[in-house]
Amino acid sequence: MPMLRELTEYHTPATLDEALKLLRRRKIRTVPIGGGGSLVPDAPRDVQAVVDLSKLGLSFIEADEDGLSLGATTTLQTLLDDQRVKAYAGGVLLKALRDTAGRNVRESATLAGSIVAARGNSPLVTALLALNAQITTHAQREQTAPLAEWIPSNGALITRLSLPALPAEARAAYEKVARTPADLPIVCVAAVQIGAVVRLALGGVAERPIVMRLMDITPDQAAQHVQQAIYPATDYFASAAYRREMAGVLVKRALS
Template sequence: MKNITAYFTPATLEEAIHLLREQPGKGKLIAGGTNIVVEKDPTLDFLVDVRQLGLDYLNEDDERIYIGAATHIETLYRSMLMNSLASGMFTEMCSWFASKQIRNMATIGGNIADGHSAADTIPPLLALDAQIVLRGETERVVAIVEFLKPEGGSVIQPHELITEIRLPKIFQQASGAFLKNSKTREDISVVSVTTTMIVKEQRCDVARIALGAVAPIPVRIPAAEAALVGQTLTPELIEQAADIVTEQIHPLTNFRGSAEFRKEIARVYTKRALQSCWEKFVSSS
């Protein structure tokens, strides 16, 4: 970061976009700054602070929940509205997100912007069918599965920024589970598994299975989800879904864990998460 020569605090979205498009050199947005401080990118020339743009909000209408990109993780953790989704799954994720000090600085937009494989918020957003609103010269809305590039990273263009995340309220009818393996509760994920499920007439009507830190980007496993839809969950069926997950992920070995370890954790956590979702419906019916 020693090459940074300019720090801008635009008052409008238009001004921020103009800076990203016209300012010479390599720039990056900053809100909480928790990623930038850790990454220490030596190629950055300037920063654009978006804290004055009114992007820290949490709203709803009859169909969706709207999260401003600059909303802090701690705000989401304490939100009853977010806790209403998938039996509190998103709130559970937030409780595993670093420390309270970091949650009070880190923003949801900053956490998802680069599409990092171990970003804790992305698997839950995948499991909630989130949409990402991007603003550049025009505004575009992309499903989060399309927001992530298969080879890694996101589809954000250099002159764009995330303004909002949208979540369908149908998942207020869902049960959910978030499980994370890490060296400490506050550390980066070795593996995370998120599941959501809607059950109707004792059969799985909607299923989502998403994992972090097992591929270049966080991933959903549609084949495992399809194996559950229309079925009454049994231990055998849950085992089958976990087998599919294990077959379709391709984790790497690094200093945090081996590929084999990650596969085994993904398998075990998928089974636990699916069982937890099903039991929440059974106990409430």
């Protein structure tokens, strides 16, 4: 199948304003491109122009007392190689990045592109949801919202992801079940527990990873709650019943 067959323009703007102006055009269907790993094979047929984000200065990793701030065009491999990312949340983000794709893909895949293109079993988005990531976008104005509430919209450009600093007592975990250790998960679970409050995210049980907030709950109770709350689909990787069963097993592992 021809890819980006209607493409007639490739822009590499040097400023955010310029990029937004291009993306706002009504008469020519224009979309942002990060690494292109998903856009190039899967772009809607009518895309006529792409805006390459690589010159916007959005590849960065910043850390301060509020937590981590990750630029939208930072590649997954750059994140994985960073000591602050490695240390964050006991290595949960690191594990999820490793599980998301092999090194070749990670070298080109950007953080924002990977979030937009994420499937329901995305380890990265599952971990980011448990970590209560905030997403900053620019359309008419800059907006920051929890990733859990974010809905992709045409013309809005993701510029950064922020991860809150975690208190010393925070416990975080990431667990998955897959056909082989190198495969994408069939089901994955990420959990962050701070005192009695647990943020539990699950991948592989819905069209997009989901997150829930539970309080004063034992691992067994959390597993039971999750199994009752989800309605996974059956596909060629696993039945709905298997996914539900594994979700419970992984929740118990993550919280024990």
